Amino acid sequence: MCLGLPVVHSGVRRNFYGMHFALYLVRPARPLKRAPEQAHQRIRGLDEKTMKLIQPNCRAQFAAEDIEFILSVLGGKIGTAECLIKLLSDEDSRDVILDDEALFHALLERRGCLRVSSRFYFYILVRQVFRRSDIQDRKVADYVAELMTEFARSERARCLIPGTTGPMDYFFEMLTALKTADDRTSFLIRVHVGNYSLFLSGVFPDRIRFRAEARGFPNLKYYEGLGRTQYRVASDHRLAQRYDLAQILGTLAERFGATRLALNDIAERLFSIGDPDYSIETLLHAKRGMSEGLG
Numbered sequence: 001m002c003l004g005l006p007v008v009h010s011g012v013r014r015n016f017y018g019m020h021f022a023l024y025l026v027r028p029a030r031p032l033k034r035a036p037e038q039a040h041q042r043i044r045g046l047d048e049k050t051m052k053l054i055q056p057n058c059r060a061q062f063a064a065e066d067i068e069f070i071l072s073v074l075g076g077k078i079g080t081a082e083c084l085i086k087l088l089s090d091e092d093s094r095d096v097i098l099d100d101e102a103l104f105h106a107l108l109e110r111r112g113c114l115r116v117s118s119r120f121y122f123y124i125l126v127r128q129v130f131r132r133s134d135i136q137d138r139k140v141a142d143y144v145a146e147l148m149t150e151f152a153r154s155e156r157a158r159c160l161i162p163g164t165t166g167p168m169d170y171f172f173e174m175l176t177a178l179k180t181a182d183d184r185t186s187f188l189i190r191v192h193v194g195n196y197s198l199f200l201s202g203v204f205p206d207r208i209r210f211r212a213e214a215r216g217f218p219n220l221k222y223y224e225g226l227g228r229t230q231y232r233v234a235s236d237h238r239l240a241q242r243y244d245l246a247q248i249l250g251t252l253a254e255r256f257g258a259t260r261l262a263l264n265d266i267a268e269r270l271f272s273i274g275d276p277d278y279s280i281e282t283l284l285h286a287k288r289g290m291s292e293g294l295g
Contacts, residue, residue, distance in 0.1 A: 056142030063117040197227030202263025
């Protein structure tokens, strides 16, 4: 399921734990090739209903529509689809192509329903705004792009761990669960709290400010402090080394504020405030049906 890609004048609204916003969508993309096995890897011992460990895999998967889009923008430089696919199979060539600012501008400026995958869209956007914020590590941009792709689905933003009666939606629940969690589950919770803090403060800063000023809810400093702390502790965990996340989590801890501000810029292009009361599933199915019906 591809979602989370914004297009001017196209969007559906959803309610996210009291935060109403419009989530823009694109036409579902056809997969060009399967993601590496690592992209679907789950922590051993956890069932299918528990949260998935996010990995930086956006650059390792392309949809057929992504190839078509790149050619439509950079075809004069690259040539044929066959040439492009060969270039994308080489990591260095791939990264140079994806760094081309023409792709970034085309994604923002084209009207209508964009025919690209969510991972491609988020990576291009995140990579460019991170470069402008002097966050140069492509793996960090890839990780955050995957985070945005996953958390655009409300069920992925929920903390699901074994042995609990249901998902945890609030930070105090997650922090309480850390007191009795085993080593592996503690790592997952800490990563999730870091991811969730970054997502909320990156995508909804105005909403957080409003709730803090009007109702005494936690402010942005709370989210930054919480996310930074959990990322830092998680980066030192043995599983961070095992899953090659130590450097990424460490960078996010060190540069949490800059990362959050960069996402604020992206959020202005992705989301708008609203207050409808429709179910997510109904809206997403309706939007996908409308998109698939376009010629």
